[in-house]
Amino acid sequence: MVPAAWPFRPENFLRYDESPDTLFYDQPRFVTHIDDKAIAALTKFYGEVFPASGGQATAVLDICSSWVSHYPPGYTAGRVAGLGMNEAELARNPQLTEFSVKDLNVDGKLPYADNSFDVITNCVSVDYLNKPLEAMFGGRSDPMYVVYASKAA
Numbered sequence: 001m002v003p004a005a006w007p008f009r010p011e012n013f014l015r016y017d018e019s020p021d022t023l024f025y026d027q028p029r030f031v032t033h034i035d036d037k038a039i040a041a042l043t044k045f046y047g048e049v050f051p052a053s054g055g056q057a058t059a060v061l062d063i064c065s066s067w068v069s070h071y072p073p074g075y076t077a078g079r080v081a082g083l084g085m086n087e088a089e090l091a092r093n094p095q096l097t098e099f100s101v102k103d104l105n106v107d108g109k110l111p112y113a114d115n116s117f118d119v120i121t122n123c124v125s126v127d128y129l130n131k132p133l134e135a136m137f138g139g140r141s142d143p144m145y146v147v148y149a150s151k152a153a
């Protein structure tokens with residue numbers, strides 16, 4: 001739940017290293033960031049809450065996406081969009097029907113119309129964003145699942 005009044009100030013999101021994120025994400029990293037049990041639990045959860053697979057009118061968005069989205073194996077929808085920082089990672093994600101490369105720490109606005117997705121996911125990445133209100137919580141009315149976990153790597 002997002003509190004009624006945003007409790008954070010911009011300086012709360014300053015980082016020790018403020019160099020552009022594009023430098024770090026220049027190289028693809030085909031790794032998983034949570035362990036196998038966490039992935040299994042997450043995939044099971046998605047399977048329980050997502051619209052049924054195969055719906056041509058269904059639209060899903062994975063932000064801070066990579067080469068894996070942990071969606072149920074074989075899950076399809078008319079639109080499965082991914083947004084992240086590395087094109088090679090996103091291009092290898094077999095569950096996406098489209099992807100965008102965008103640095104949300106430069107411009108936090110998601111490049112999609114409000115309420116255009118049945119589900120938005122953000123897995124183990126909310127802590128990477130320095131404009132989370134703009135990117136995720138401010139003014140959007142799409143249902144959203146934010147997965148926060150201690151990462152394995």
Ligand SMILES: C[S@@+](CC[C@H](N)C(=O)[O-])C[C@H]1O[C@@H](n2cnc3c(N)ncnc32)[C@H](O)[C@@H]1O
Pocket residue numbers: 021025032033063064065066068069083084085086102103104105106122123124125128129
């Ligand atoms: C820990 S990885 C998680 C990847 C994927 N969600 C998963 O569950 O394996 C962090 C992800 O956040 C994305 N990311 C980091 N900084 C970002 C930024 N400034 N704008 C958009 N995406 C960003 C990266 O592209 C990367 O895929």
